Each structure stands twice: as structure tokens, then as C-alpha cells.
Amino acid sequence: MARMPSAERRRQLTEAAIRAMTRDGVAQTTTRSIAAEAGVSLSVFHYCFDSKEALLESVITTITGHYVTIVKEAIRPRTTLRETVRAGFRAYWDHVAAHPGEHLLTYELTQYALRRPGLEHLARRQYELYTATYAQLIEQLRDSVEFELSVPVQVLARYLAAMTDGLTLNLLVLGDDAAAAAVLDMIDDHVAGLVVDGAHSPAAVS
Template sequence: MARMPSGERRRQLVEAAVRVMARDGVARATTRAICAEAGVSLSVFHYCFDSKQALLEAAIESITGSYVARVMSAVEPKVTLRETVRGALGTYWDHVVTHPAEHMLTYELTQYALREEGFEHLARAQYEQYVASAATLIRQVCALRGLTPKVPLELLAQVLAATIDGLTLQFLVLGDERAAEALLDATADHLVGLMDG
């Protein structure tokens, strides 16, 4: 096995963990299964992570960070604020539609963390990261348009995070793309109303 920097090994293990958990579920994602997926030994896992809890935390951060990076790279000023907001929502939504198992995994990680003693803080961190990410995106959109939101940024970020969370779960359960698109349009309208008026 070729030597590689520990940061790269950590990333390799996190990516393997996400694949295993999305495919088999969080409870069945043992460190052995994750190591097998990554093609590394258990000793490499223990060198890179103190515990499975640390790996799950890194997986949550990686998944959320990936979503945010994808959306932020797509945020660009369009003709109207609504088109800018709807475009950003659409970028996220395209990933939901094409990678539903990864999004189901985020809900499973939340439930797992809430039920496993000692892991509860991971669920809180996950949702705090959603709100912080939403705030970053709103700040970027406002900066592009020279806006100051009509409501406090933290509240607007919580509204966005809660709305997207609910829309995603509803889509994963019902699978109704037409309804999801209509709800995304309504969400864009609502956000624009809170950002500019």
C-alpha cells in the first residue's frame, strides 16, 4: 500500500464511510466495512481517527461542506434577486434528485446521533452547520445584490435551513418532483420577500 499523507487518508476514509453508510445504513457501517471500502487496514483507520464518532463527525462535515461548496460556486448574480435565489436553490436540488441516498443518509445520521449515547452532540453540530451554511449563502447573495435583509440574518438562515430540510425529507418520502419544484419556487419567493422589499 502506497504511503499517503494522513489528511488524504482521512479524506479517503470519510468518502468510503459516506459510500458505505449510504448503501448499507449507519448502523451496519462498521469500521471494518469502511476500511474494506477504502482499501486500507484497521490500523490506518485508528491512525487517522480516534473513534467511529470522530469519523461520523467528519462525514457530516464533509457532506454538508460539499453541498455548500456546490451551491456557493453556483451563486451568481442573475437579472433579478429571485432568479439568483432560485438558481442557488436549484443547484442544491439537482443534487437531491440525482443523489437521494446521500441525502437520506443525512437524516439517518441525525437519528443515529440522537439515539446513541455520547453521539447526541453530532446531531446538534449537524443542524448548527446547516444554519451557519445558510447564513454564509445568504450573505453571499446579499453582497452580490447590495442588500441588507429585512429580518436578522440568523433568523433568515434558520428559515432557509428548516425549509430546505423539510422540502428534502418530503421529497425523499413522496418522490414528487413536480410538487418539489413548486415548493422551491414558493421558497424562493418567500426568501426574496424577507431579503428585499
């Protein structure tokens, strides 16, 4: 059997960890159970990850990557800026609906990290990643649809990250997709209203 490259093996173990943690919870998932989920020996796990901390960081980054790829593909110029923004949010929301356990896991990872001395930075890294991801998506949108914002990109990115985080948890708890969709409509309107560049003024993009 050909030896799998280490990067591919890490990806395999990370995806196995996501499945195991989604099913059993973060605290109950062990390195042994992850190795079993991936169908590899425990020694292979320890070769790829020297600590559970390294694994958790890989899990956080990978989960974010799952939906970011989909959102990036959805954000392409449409008739109006609002429709373009809405398409990105819809793509994310469809991912939440299709993978609720995976998104629930992100909140559990935050709590797990915050409650364990020495791992707090993982929770901070997680939320910094959310903001950085939105900043990247905003810049991608500005590259395809020229416009200027009335607020700094980092401020809008953090706002959107916070709103999405809260709204996702709200949906996971209450399960009211219609109510969540109404809030998303309001966020779309708000983002469109922050555009100040002449040809793409709020009136032109709403």
C-alpha cells in the first residue's frame, strides 16, 4: 500500500475528528477513537499531531473552510449588490441546514477551549478566524463589484461574524428558519446601506 502524504493524512484525521466530535462531543472524543474513526493506528495519529491542541486547531480551521469554500463560490456579481450579498448568506445558511451537528460542534469547541487553562487561545483564534474570513469575503466582493464602505472593512467583518455567530446558534436552538431568514434580509439591507460610492450608492444596490 502506498504511503499517504502527511498533509493528506492530517486532513483524513481531522475529518475523522470532526465526525467523532459531532457524534460524541469534544470531551468524550479521544485520540484512540479518532484513529479508529479514520481507520489508522494510534501511532499514525501521534505522528501527524503532537497534541490535542494541534488537532483542535486543525478541526476549527477545517470546519470554517467547509462553508467558506461554498460561500466564495456563491459570491459572484448579480443584478444588485444586495442580491450578491444575499447569495453568500444563503449558501452559508444552506450549509447550516445540511450540517447542523458540525455547526453545533463549533460552539462546543469554544466552550471546551475556554474552560481549559492553556487552551483559551484556541477560542480566540477561532473567533479571529471568523472575522478574518469575513474580511476576505468582503475584499473578494469589492474586487468583483467596485464600491466603497462607510465603515472600515474590519469593523464590518467583525459585525457580520458576530451576527452570523449569534443567528446560527439561535437557529440551532429554536429551529425557526423563517425567522432567521427575516433577520438575514435585514442584515442584507444594512450591508447594502453601508455602500457610499457614487455609482453604487445605497439606492443603486438595494
